[in-house]
Structures are given as C-alpha cells and as structure tokens.
Amino acid sequence: MSDPEALKQLLEAVAQGVVSPQNALTELKHLAFEAVGDFAKIDHHRQLRTGFPEVIWGPGKTPDHIAQIMQTMGDRHPVVMATRIDVETYHQLQPKVHNLTYFPEARICALIQAPPQVRHRGTISILTAGTADLPVAEEAAVTAELSGFAVNRLWDVGVAGIHRLLSHRHVIEQADVLITVAGMEGALPSVVAGLADCPVIAVPTSVGYGVSFGGVSALLTMLNSCAAGIGVMNIDNGFGAAILAGQILRTAARLR
Amino acid sequence: MSDPEALKQLLEAVAQGVVSPQNALTELKHLAFEAVGDFAKIDHHRQLRTGFPEVIWGPGKTPDHIAQIMQTMGDRHPVVMATRIDVETYHQLQPKVHNLTYFPEARICALIQAPPQVRHRGTISILTAGTADLPVAEEAAVTAELSGFAVNRLWDVGVAGIHRLLSHRHVIEQADVLITVAGMEGALPSVVAGLADCPVIAVPTSVGYGVSFGGVSALLTMLNSCAAGIGVMNIDNGFGAAILAGQILRTAARLR
C-alpha cells in the first residue's frame, strides 16, 4: 500500500462504507513509512528534476554489477555516471554497456543520451595548485559539466609561485563559485579565498610524500585556513566539490 | 601613491608635461604593489559593500588590544564583531568600548551602529544535533544575523531520535542553505543532506568524550559522508559556516 493509488483506493473504500474507519485506521498504522516509500519516489523525481546525474561509486563493484546498474538507470535518466573507474575497468565495461563515454583523466564513465548542455546560470571555476592534482580537478569538472554547468579550468597556479596565481586574478574575481584543488601543503584555498568574493570550496588531494600523509596534511591546512568560510571536502573528492558547487548555483537560480 | 587619486594625479602631471614619461615609469616601478595596496583598499570597500562585519578573532589578544581595534574599525564600519569572547573578557571590554553588545551563548561581542536588518534574500537554516552544540550554532546564527541574513534556528534534532528530525522536515525542504552542527558521532549532516535540495554546510563540535577526540571524530564523519556535496568546517567553527552560507546567498543575489 505504499503508493498513492493504493492509499486513494483505501480512502474510497472508506467513503463507500466498504471499509470501516476503525479498520482503515489499523491498516494505516504503518502508512507513515509506506508513505515514506512514496516520498522516496518523489526524491527520485527531485533528482531527475535537478539535473544532477545519477552516480555510481565504482570501487568495490564488479564490472558486471556496474554495467547492470548503469543500464537500468539509463532507461530513466538522461545522464548516468560512474566514478573512480580506472582504464582496465572501463575496458571491461565497454562491451557490456552501449554508448559508453570515458573521461580518462577524470576516471569517469558515463552513459549520456544527449551531449550535455549548459542549463544553469553561473560558472564553476576550478583551480589546481599543481599538474598532479589534475585527476581530482577533472573529476570535479566533468561531474559539473555532465550536470549542466559551465566550467572554467585553471591548472597549476600553486602559491609557491604566487605571481602565476595573481596573473589570473580576474578568473578568481569573476567566478560565481570556486573549487580549489591542492595536495602537498594545500595552501591554495587560503590565498584564493582572500582574493575571491564568492563561495570557495577546497579539495585536498593525495599528491605528495612523507608527511603529506596521503592528503591529510593538505586537508588540515584547508580546515585551519585563516581565510573564513571555505567549505572543505574529503581527500580527492572532486565529485563532491562539483555537487556542492552545483547546489550553490541552483540555489542562486531558485532564489531569483 | 597607493590610492587611485594619487595615480590619477601622476598621469595628469605626465599629460601636462610636468613629469616625463621616463620619470613616471620609474615612479610606477613599484606601482604594482602600491597599486596592490590600492586593491587592498578596494578589498576593504568590498568588505563594506558585502555587508559582512569586520571580525576580530579574540583568542590571544588582550582586552586592551581588542578594545582598540574595535574602536578604530567602528569609525568606518556599521558592524564590528569579535568572536570567542568569554564573559570575563566581555566584562573587561565593557568599560572600554562604548555601546558594546554581548551575545553570551555565541560568545560574540559586537559594536553595532544600527540594529542589523535582513538585507539579503534567502534564509540560513541552522540545525543542531544536541543542546550542547548550541554555542557553536549561535556563533553561526549571530554572525549571519549581524551580516544581514535571515536565520532559522532548529535545535536538538540529532539522528538517534530520527523522528524529531523528520517532524521538522519542512525546515530542511524550505531551506536556501543549511548549516548542520553536531558533536559526538556527527551524523546529522549525512541525514540532512539526504533530505535537502540546497547546499549543506557541516560544523563538527568538540562536544563528546573519550574517542570523540575533541570533535575530530565528528569531523571525520562529516568528511566521509556518503551524502555527496557537504562543505565541512573546522571544529567549532560556527563563524566560518555563517560566512560560507552568506557567500552562497550573496552569489545567488549576484547571479540574478
């Protein structure tokens, strides 16, 4: 009785006297959560409406499993994407899923019905400190583009060569929302947030060695930033950064 | 020569032949950084324009020092606030600074020329998991209100009593941006982000004991959330959450 139709039938049966109010009450006892099942569908609709693609987290799933989920989702969603897909897994997916697109640097596999178009106002600007941070930045960029957002890429502008960063100051100034991606000491977001007049998202990467501790040091730097108001992500989580950036731009659209 | 007026005078002197191009060039040599000093003022203006209050981080400063900075800033800014001010420090500040307002739960001291009004579209909704998280949540709330944003408070809706949270689902659904504040296991943002359709900011608090490690456990929970796109703050950083939330709403306004 989890769908509205069933609920409607019950109420009609009450109206027709076929079911007594008392018996309906009993039957409705667990309605709350069956109705919740209904809300889950509405959530489902919400996800379609927002334009964020359906996403499968790749690690720990077999290629067969990923392929099956992608195809099932692909029937009802314009874009379905799987993250953290290495080249080998892609080669195993390719024969199983028709029309698969692979973004090697972003390590994203996607099932795209139509070329993604910019469907939202505003631009997401993505900066990296070094070239080794690129895979994480591309995960963010591709996720954002597949979600219908315009993306502005700016690579290799780390703080140890501050002029490289400052010479691109207009990118920071004109951004609607900024994603900063950095490994090693992870100082880029602090400097960027001091220059920007928009929300800044920071993604630490696992780039580095020794006491970079696989990105923990960069993460701590970002959380401790003396530049107020930076939203920090888990290490290497470019995908999450794109989702937050997209939510920010969608909120902007909704508030109009 | 760091302000535009001085720069304009130099250029006019060149136009009038009073200063040769060569001498002007020499004088302009360090312009970049004097002009940078200029940008710093513009930044300053930007800060006035954005409506974020001038903020002094209290810890490690003497009451005399705080008082002096507040008064100097107070001449040029409608709102000046100092964070992490305990009651004792407030009592020492009170005789030194005229018209001081104290928000005891938020531990914020402010110099306010006129009662802050809501000057921005959108509402910042703030949720706490428990009552002990209140000081951090109030730091966020007061900062947001002093910055001209409308705030919606919802306390004590932790996940161990999920119905308390769900019964306020409309708050989550109608939010423009959400700040979730939680200590102990810090699971609130995960559940909220699964229900919300707007940017979610998470603030871990130092509430807890044993392996809560002063908020580190809650922080890790938030960074690891399987709900994508949560922007995480340093432990107890309610202030930073408010700044990010404010930036998000301002971006929305700017994109219109």
Next chain:
Amino acid sequence: MSDPEALKQLLEAVAQGVVSPQNALTELKHLAFEAVGDFAKIDHHRQLRTGFPEVIWGPGKTPDHIAQIMQTMGDRHPVVMATRIDVETYHQLQPKVHNLTYFPEARICALIQAPPQVRHRGTISILTAGTADLPVAEEAAVTAELSGFAVNRLWDVGVAGIHRLLSHRHVIEQADVLITVAGMEGALPSVVAGLADCPVIAVPTSVGYGVSFGGVSALLTMLNSCAAGIGVMNIDNGFGAAILAGQILRTAARLR
C-alpha cells in the same frame, strides 16, 4: 493532525461523506511525518515500558538547566537520572530538586519515586581490573540497578594477578551477561571472554599514563581481542554498557 485521534476523525469524516477521498488524500500527504510525530510518542511510551530510566547527560548543561529537565521528566517517569555529575554540581542541584539521590562514585544524580527493585530476570556481573576503574564500573552498576536489574560487583581482578581473577571463576561462569571494565592495557575482557559462556561487554577506562592515551590503548586492546564476540564501548562509558546489558536481558525475557 499528528495523533491517532485526529487521524480517526479524518477517516470518520470520509466515511460520513463530509470529506471526499480526494481531499483526504491531499490532507494525508504530510501525514507520514505528522504520524511520525505520533510514533515518537509511542517511542516515548516504549521508554516508560522498558523501565530504562530517563537519562540526562550532564556535561555542558548548567545546574539550572539540569534541575528543570529533571523535574519536568520526574512528573511522568518513576526514575530520572543525570550522569557525569560531579560533587559540586550535585551541591548546586540539591536545593533546586526535591528528593534528589546522589551516587558519588558513579557520579550519578537521580530522582527516584520508589526504591528501585529487581524487575528483570538475570544478573549483570561487573568486573574491574583495578580500583581506579571503580567510577566507571559504578556508573554501570547504578544505571543497571536503577533500571531494575540485579548487579554483581567484582572489583580489582586484573590479569597481572591472574589468580585473583581465576579464584572468582564462578562469578564469570554463573553470569548472564558480563561487563568488564579496565584501563591501562585493558586485557581483562580477553581473559574473561575466554572463560565465559555469556555475552561480554568491554569498557575501556581513562586510567593510566603515558601511552595509555587517556584510554585509547585499552580501547584498542578490547577491539583487537583474540577472544571473539566482545562488544566494546567508548572510553569510560559505563552507562552505555549497562544499557546494552539491560537490552540483552530484556531480549532474553522477551524471547521466552
């Protein structure tokens, strides 16, 4: 419309034709969560029924706040208890709350309408490695007793003097559920679980110095135990251990 009565009235209005099924459906749309509010009440009843006392976690609450909550709860609950209450806080609570009982070693304050009696089958046996672990063990013991369970205390039977422990082997053998409390290296649960034929709960304490790291070392020992099936609690969490032990005995009673 969050209570069953309101729901019943709606259904009767449908039966009487006063409200159409379609309108009722609309009105029921948000029922799920209002009904959830209803479940919360049922949860409330469940708590009364199970006999676990209402519990207030003391830290971070003012004596006034604690007193107010205790009195409000005291009207509807036979036992209300507050944990982690030091002597000073107790002295501040005493004049504010009538008939307050204080358990100094357990650091528990309780409002008890009638002397707690053993209302459940089975005994909870509590063992400590040293005398310094006593406050945590007493927190467990008093919680269990206030919840209506019989408690068997056995203090200072740490593994460095294994014969002390073995000479009380019958306590371990006859236990229905065991709570083992240990600081320093925390090895007691491993030995006990090897001897016992019932569920074993382990509580690490913050007793120790140097690399005991405030109980973390004991916690790790318990989680790594080569004796299978030990349920581990947060450091110093005697209260939680008692709740789990109580749940185990209640389950036993329910399965009969």
Next chain:
Amino acid sequence: MSDPEALKQLLEAVAQGVVSPQNALTELKHLAFEAVGDFAKIDHHRQLRTGFPEVIWGPGKTPDHIAQIMQTMGDRHPVVMATRIDVETYHQLQPKVHNLTYFPEARICALIQAPPQVRHRGTISILTAGTADLPVAEEAAVTAELSGFAVNRLWDVGVAGIHRLLSHRHVIEQADVLITVAGMEGALPSVVAGLADCPVIAVPTSVGYGVSFGGVSALLTMLNSCAAGIGVMNIDNGFGAAILAGQILRTAARLR
C-alpha cells in the same frame, strides 16, 4: 592425572593406604593446573555443546596448515569453519579437504557434516549501509547460520537515504538482536539504535577513501554514538558480531 578419573584413583589409593597423605600432597602440588587442563577439556565440551562452530582464522596460515586443522577438527565437530579465505586459497584447499563448502562473499570455507538447521530461538537481523559492506555482513550472516541461528538480511539502507531505512522499520522493530554494518561515516547504527528495542551490534567496515582511514572513521562514529548501548566490533569483524549476537540469543534461551 588431568582427568577426574585419575584424581579419583589417587584419592582411593590414599583411602586404601597405598599412597600416604604426604605423597599425595606432593603429587597434588601441580593438580591445580592439571585440573585446569581438565577444565580446558570441559571448555572443549562446552564449545561442542553451544553449537558455535570451530573456527580457524585464515590469514598467515598455509593452505596445507588450514587443511590439516580442518580435517582434525572435522572428526569431532559437526561444523568447522575457516574465515578470511580468498578464492585462491579456497582453490588450493578444495583438493585437500573432502566435502568443503565455500561462501565466496563471506570468504568462509566450511566443513559441514549436515546442513545447518536453526537450533536457537530468535532471529539475528543484519543491516548494511551500502552494497560494498556486503562481504563483512555476509561473514556475520554465514557464521550465524552455521551456528544454528536464523538470519534476516537487509542490505543498502544507509542514512543518506533515510526513507529506504525507515520503509523497513518493521525489520528493526521485530528484531531480537541487530547487527549493523557500515563503512564511510558509519552513521547507520546511531539511527537504528534510536529505532530499535533490542541489543544493537555495530561493525565498521574498511569501505571508503581519504579520511575514512580504512574504517577508523566509521569505528569512531560508532563508539561515539549518542544512541546509548551499542556494542562495537573491530573493523570488518563480521565474525565477532555474529558470535556476540549468538551469545545474546543463547543467554535468552538459558534464562528461560
């Protein structure tokens, strides 16, 4: 002289004057531990009686070694199982051990004389937050089933989609004991324990990346849970969770 028979013979020899009390005293000197050796046998019997299978922890043992232990144990035990056995090790074990059963997802190899039947009252309900937590959950499930307990599986009901969990609320409500398995932020047990009225066991898994720290973050979440009374296991320790759950149901049976 480690068995009661030998002890009886000695005492009879004393009664008959064949052995002097003094000599018997000398001979009894080490009796305590020879008798302890006797108790070890009784322990051995206890293990047979309880129905928990004999278990071999696979890691660090050669296939030959595992095969030999399984066969020796198999002579006297209806069920012998080895945990953490990957597919390759299984393929090496297969030709060496007759009638071997392999549970690939649970990574358990077992020697089963007769199909395991439910021999205990009560059901162990196992929930996972995600599909990647399955191997750990299956380790728990298979261990429980081989021990003669009924198991109820409920996969992929993580808190970020709270309605999925709530729509299965009856599983939680009707459970006799609950095992919750979660990686990443590990918030599932907190929500479940808030809904349940039975003992809750939590198993963190190593699923996640970045600051999930191989399951440590989920572990901390579970230990810090604001829902009181959760018994926590080591990371990925599905086996231990099943043993504790089994002990809980057996206690129930014994208390009757």
Next chain:
Amino acid sequence: MSDPEALKQLLEAVAQGVVSPQNALTELKHLAFEAVGDFAKIDHHRQLRTGFPEVIWGPGKTPDHIAQIMQTMGDRHPVVMATRIDVETYHQLQPKVHNLTYFPEARICALIQAPPQVRHRGTISILTAGTADLPVAEEAAVTAELSGFAVNRLWDVGVAGIHRLLSHRHVIEQADVLITVAGMEGALPSVVAGLADCPVIAVPTSVGYGVSFGGVSALLTMLNSCAAGIGVMNIDNGFGAAILAGQILRTAARLR
C-alpha cells in the same frame, strides 16, 4: 581450604577413612582455583622473598585510601612504597601514617622499617639526558635502593654534548645494568647501548614541547633504536625500569 595445611588435613582424613574418596573428590572439585588462591599466597611470599617493596600506584586514590593500604601492608612488609605522590598528598598522608619517609624528587612515599641496605650483587647505573629528566630517574633510583640494590647516578649527559657522555664512559663500561632516561628526542639510549656491554633499559620522559607529544617522540626513538637489544618502558615509568633492572640482577644471582 585454600592453604596447603587444609589440603593436607583433607588427605589425612581420607587416609583415616573419615572422609570417603568420593566426598573428597567432590570437595576437591573447586580445589584448582582454591589451590590457585593458595598459589596467590605463594606469590605473596615470593614478593616478600625477592625484596621488591610492596607498591601502591598513587593516582586516583584518596589520601585516606593510600594511608589505609600502606598501614595494612606495613604490618607484614619491611618496605611499602607509594609512587606518584605529590607534595600536597604527602602532607595529607603524613599525619595519618606513622614514620612516613618522603622522597620529593622521586615523588615516592615509603614506610620503611629499617634503613634499606644493599642486599644484591651488582649495580644499577642510571643516566639522564637532561636535568629535567631527574624526577623520573629518581623514581627509578629510589625504587631500586628501597629494593636493596646499589645505584649509580649520572645526570645531564645528553647526546647534544657528546663529550660530557664520553668523559663518563667508564660508568657505562662498568655498569651491570643501565637505565637511560631521556625526554625531547630521546637519543641517549642509542649512543649508550653502542658503548655498553650490559643490558640497557630506556625510559622516555614527558620533557619537551611541541612535537615531543608528551614523551611519545622520545618513546619512538627508543623503540626504533639501531642499537639492538634495548628494553623500553612506558613514558615516565622510572619505577618499571627499576623493577626490570632488579629482576636482571636477581636473575644473575640465581644463575650462579
């Protein structure tokens, strides 16, 4: 029936026909552990015989508690000592315990019936890296002396001034067992063990700041030492070092 006398009486009663073998068997059923209780007494004797003083760990005990234990033990032991006793606790103990001796630097309180004499062959040489390590070194020295061992003190010979250490090389060469005490980087044991031809015990101290992490850094240094065969103690555990050194010298005496 836990002492040998009682056991002997039982056996004699069997020999005299007063108790039947069958009844004796029943009575002996729990002998193992009662006899274990007997062994515990023997352990007790062992402790008296070895000359190690009875020791009470001070932290977490009230002065009343410590006083009571000291007096009870004092009746049967020539030396009773309590460790980690600060000056204030000593002042509270003094009026309660007759003839109390206090070693302020070692923070040890002792009840000594006769001045301790050197009763064992061999000398325990104790070296510290700095003067701030003195309290820990004195805890070791006083413990050793109260246990009847000769002690050789050598303070402030840290490795940053290697000549100070080398100029006392004969102390290292002539030592029977060495205790090295060091905070900060804790490098002293590595150098000493390279020079010594006897067992070397290392005690890290909590002296230092920043990343000394309260002695953890010194501890790690000692555990990682490239000089093989150093036995490491917990941070600030001078007492334990003295016990191990004493055991080493007693073993030497026993092997003769």
Next chain:
Amino acid sequence: MSDPEALKQLLEAVAQGVVSPQNALTELKHLAFEAVGDFAKIDHHRQLRTGFPEVIWGPGKTPDHIAQIMQTMGDRHPVVMATRIDVETYHQLQPKVHNLTYFPEARICALIQAPPQVRHRGTISILTAGTADLPVAEEAAVTAELSGFAVNRLWDVGVAGIHRLLSHRHVIEQADVLITVAGMEGALPSVVAGLADCPVIAVPTSVGYGVSFGGVSALLTMLNSCAAGIGVMNIDNGFGAAILAGQILRTAARLR
C-alpha cells in the same frame, strides 16, 4: 601590456596627449597584475642567474610528459633535472630525450649541457646514519653538484657506533654547511649539531620498520632535538636539503 616597454609606450602616449589621463587610468587598472606577470619573468631570470637547475618532480607525470618538459626547459637552461625517477621510467625517457644522464642511486635524471663545475665557495658535507639512507643522501649530493656546489660524502656514521662518527670529526668541524640524513631513530643530527659550528640540516628517511612509521619517528627526533638550530626537511627530501644548503652558501657569497 605586461612588459615595461608596453608601460613606457602608454606613458609616452599620455605625454603626447594621444591618450587622456582618464583613459590611461582605466587601462592601468589591471596593470598591477600584468606587471606582476612581468615580475614572474624576472623571477625566471633569477632562477637562471642563481644556477639552481630547473627541477621537475617526477611522481604522477607520464614519461611523455616529463620528456616534453625537459626538452622545452633544456633550450634555455644549462641544467634541467627530474627527481624521483626510477629505473623503469628512465628507460622510457632515454629514447625520447637526447643526451640524458641518469644517477641511479639518487634517482635523478638530468639534461646537462656541460659538465657541472664548482661555481660557489664552500662545501656541502653530507652524512648518513646507515647505508640504507644512501638514496636520499645521493639525491641531495647530486642536486648540490648539479647546482655547482662542492660536496663531501660521509656514509654510515650512525650514533650506535659513536666512534665511527667521532673518528671523522674533522669532516664535521671543517664543514661550511652540514646535511645529516638518518632513518630509524634519526639521532644523528643531534650529535652532529653538538659538534658542528655551522648550519645543520636534517633529513629523516623512511628507513626502518614497525614504529618508524615510514620516517615519522626520525622526523620527530630531529624536530625535538635538544641541539638548537637544526633545520628539518620532509621525509626523504634530499633535494630540499640541497637547495637550502645551496641558499646558505649563496647567501655567504652575497654578504661578502
């Protein structure tokens, strides 16, 4: 308009009345950072002037990528080097880059136009504690030599055999700047800094096992050294040590 020439032309146009001061002001608005772009070029020149080779950090770059960067840089720089290049990568680079030199122990690949000569006063002395620290020490040595500095190598003089170190005391005494390289407990710099009268740089290595934690223990030792004034590097960062040592000697030359 980022170079001085363009700026001069603008000023002359103002002098000639071709451009009004107002328009020039507008055009100069972004000058600061275009001029900053100019400074970046000057920085570039500085790097050529100082003689430090251009350096590419190898990890995370494809051989194609490294080859391309090396060749581009090689046109304008006498020495271009890539660090952390393993043998396999070198074999992939060799056919792509002409005249490549490989230093296998140092894991450095270099493009060298002319054999590097000593172009600076002073010697960099490099000491290792063990032979396993050699790759890190060689990374420092080769970097220094390619930068034009004289290097003095002294391997395997760890503190557990203090005489080996002391017998080479003249190396320490005659050094202009010392690089000490050590894994395991990392105590070498403390002893060396106590003997030296020049700047001491310390590089922890990842050599060790157990609680060496991949070099973290050695790092902590060096940071906590009681010998004042040691400059510490990240784990295994021989390259950075050479750069700092080079800067020190260049400063010496500049101060003359």
Next chain:
Amino acid sequence: MSDPEALKQLLEAVAQGVVSPQNALTELKHLAFEAVGDFAKIDHHRQLRTGFPEVIWGPGKTPDHIAQIMQTMGDRHPVVMATRIDVETYHQLQPKVHNLTYFPEARICALIQAPPQVRHRGTISILTAGTADLPVAEEAAVTAELSGFAVNRLWDVGVAGIHRLLSHRHVIEQADVLITVAGMEGALPSVVAGLADCPVIAVPTSVGYGVSFGGVSALLTMLNSCAAGIGVMNIDNGFGAAILAGQILRTAARLR
C-alpha cells in the same frame, strides 16, 4: 691528565727517559676520552667565541635553580639568557639576580653585561602571519639581537590577505635570511620562499583551534611545502630559528 699541560709533561718525561715509551703507551690508553674532556673545554671556548649567548631552557626548573645557573654563567659570559620564562617566574627571579632584563613578549630573561651590538654582517628578517604569532617571533628576534645580529620585524602579513605581504615584498627581496612564523594553516613560508632568494626558516606556532592540533597542522604544511628548501623548526621554537639564522650569517662571514 685531561689537559694539554699534563699531556706535555708526559711527553717530556718520555723525552727525558723518566717514563718508558711502553709505560707511556699504557698511560695514554684512556687518553682519548680524557683528551675529549679537553675538547669539551675547547667547545666551551667556541661558544664564547661565536657570540651566541649561553641559554637556559626555563621549563621544569625552579626559580632558585635558574637564578643560580644564570649567576654562575654570568661570571664568564657577556650574555646569559633563559627562555620560556613567564611573568611570574620573572618576578621571582628579579630579587635573586642582579641586573636582570626581561623581554615580556619574548618571554626571555637575560643577564647582559653591555648593551648588545650588531657584531655580524647581514640581517635576519622575521615575518609573522598573524599578531598571535608574536611571542614566538619575538623569542627569535630577541635571541638574534642578544647574539649580535641585526633584526628586521614584519608582523601580520598572512596569506589570506596576500596584498599585505606583497606590499612588503622588498623586505623579502632584501633579506639575507628569513624566519617565517605562522600558526593555523601555516602557509606563509610557502609563499615567502617562492618570492625570496635567500635561506628561509619556518617556525610553526601553536596558534589556532580544532584541527590545528596545537601547531601540528602548521608544522605539516611547512614540511610539505612545494617551495623547495625551507628549514623547519619544532612548534613555537623561535629560539632555534634564531640560532640557525645566526649560524647561516656566521658561515657567510667565515667563507669570505
């Protein structure tokens, strides 16, 4: 026989036939370390010669102890200083030590025979990220000045307001050696080292909250810096930074 005079007498006795070469050889057997005692004196002279003040680390020493050491040293050294001396300790030292100078911000107490003069070429420039880093920076500055070096102070130029830093670029460019002091995220040294052409020393401070972990986060940032060649100090170790900076300038002087 540890001084040269004694050695000379022995050799003369050999020359005069009073002592045979064989006997002299025997007597010289332990000369090495007695002679080492001699070297220790030379080290002592070295310390006087270099002009670094004699330094006492205050923590863990009583005021009486500190006073006594200062006076003893004061007889032979022009400058004696004690670090980490809080105001209270100073007030206790003042009546005991004649002519004591106190630097409250640097928390340094000094016994100075004559006003320190600049006795070395070169300037030590010290930068702080925030005002709260001042005590550590002043510890470095006062140490350097008491050692006879010129100091250039530049406070509050953190990277979140990059223009403040860039507007003082000439300080960085003209520095002979730079000490950068920063808490929170500690990113200042990375930016400074990218701009500087001299050795850069980094001192993390314990300024911050939450995951600043008392300076550990800033320390990690500095060790991970992508700007090569930064020498890092322990947390809050301003003193050590000054000693290293002084060694660098003294090396410069010596190389001339």
Next chain:
Amino acid sequence: MSDPEALKQLLEAVAQGVVSPQNALTELKHLAFEAVGDFAKIDHHRQLRTGFPEVIWGPGKTPDHIAQIMQTMGDRHPVVMATRIDVETYHQLQPKVHNLTYFPEARICALIQAPPQVRHRGTISILTAGTADLPVAEEAAVTAELSGFAVNRLWDVGVAGIHRLLSHRHVIEQADVLITVAGMEGALPSVVAGLADCPVIAVPTSVGYGVSFGGVSALLTMLNSCAAGIGVMNIDNGFGAAILAGQILRTAARLR
C-alpha cells in the same frame, strides 16, 4: 696513526730524541679520535668475545651487497647472520655464499663455521600468543641459539584460552629470562609477568587486522602493562629481544 703500533713508534721517537715533545704534542692533537678509531677495534674484539654473531639487517640491501658483507665478515667471525631475508633473496644468495644456512621461519640466513653450541648458563624461554606470531618468535630463537644460548619454545598460549598458558606454568616459573611474543591485543606479557620471577621481554607483532594498526595496538598494550618491569621491543623485533635476553644472561655470568 690510528693503531697502537703507530702510537708506540711516536713515543719511541720521543724517547730517542728524534721527535721533540712539542712536536709530538702537536702530532697528538688529533690523537683522541684516531685513538678512538683504536677503541672501535677494541669494540670489534668485544663483539667477538661476547659471542653475539655479526648481524646484517637485510632490507634495502641487494643480494650482491649482502653476500659480499657476509663473506668479508665470515673470515674473522665464527657466526655471521643476516635478518629479514625472504626465500627469494635466499635463493639469490645461495650460489654466491658458500655453506649458507637458511632458517625459513626465522627468515635468517647464516654463515656458521661450526654448529653453535650452548656456551652460556641459563635458558631463554620464548612464548607466543598465536601461531601467526611464529616468524618473530623464531627470529628471536634462532638469534639466541646462534649466540650460544639454550632456548625453550612454547607456542600458541594466548590469554583468551588462559588454561593453555597456565598448564605450562612450570615453563614460566623455571625460566631465567622470558621473551613473550604477541600480536592482536598483545595481552600475553601482562599475564606472564604476573606469574614470572625473572625478567620479561615483550615483542609486539604485526599480526592482526583493523585497529591492530600493524602491531601498534599490541605495542601500546605492552607498554601500558600493569605488570611492572616489562622491557618492550619495536614491532616484530624478535632479533632485539634475543640480544637483550642474551645480555641479561651474560650479565648474570659476569656477576658471579
């Protein structure tokens, strides 16, 4: 001039008037450390005398390197051993080194001139908690045996089956020195030290999973043991345990 012969020649030259005392003094200036070089040789002799084998730590050395060192040492030492040698490395060493013996479980390769005999009084008893701890225990056992000590092995007596341990109590009681080897929770040494009357050495192993953290948990347990006087080793350091045990027995022999 580092050998005694050279020193003797110098002294004879002085006696013969060939070298003046003054010139000899000058020449002797650096004698201290050349003489120290002499002491190094004496150390060398000490190592031969003590009977500890020459040891090469295998990791990070090529088979060629290990082979060369073994052969060089083999000329002058009756036993030369290399630790941490896996089977593959052994197969590479075998053709290069004549008469090589391999101990596969201990992972030790040795060059033994004559079968090692027991040359010291006393027995080293080695206990392991589980069978997976065997490689570490065998490293200790083989090292001890190659050093001429008698070894008593007792495997698989972990504390979760306390009777197994207690049934071998005589081994513990009769031991002269005990090495306890345990992974997982590492509780064995605590129980053993409570029963033993001789020095106890504890070796944590990396056996375990999850929060065993590669042996760190076992290490912490051992350092925190409430049984006083346990000497703890680095994780998996069976070799070091044997050396310490050997030193203890040798001290015993020397004290006679």
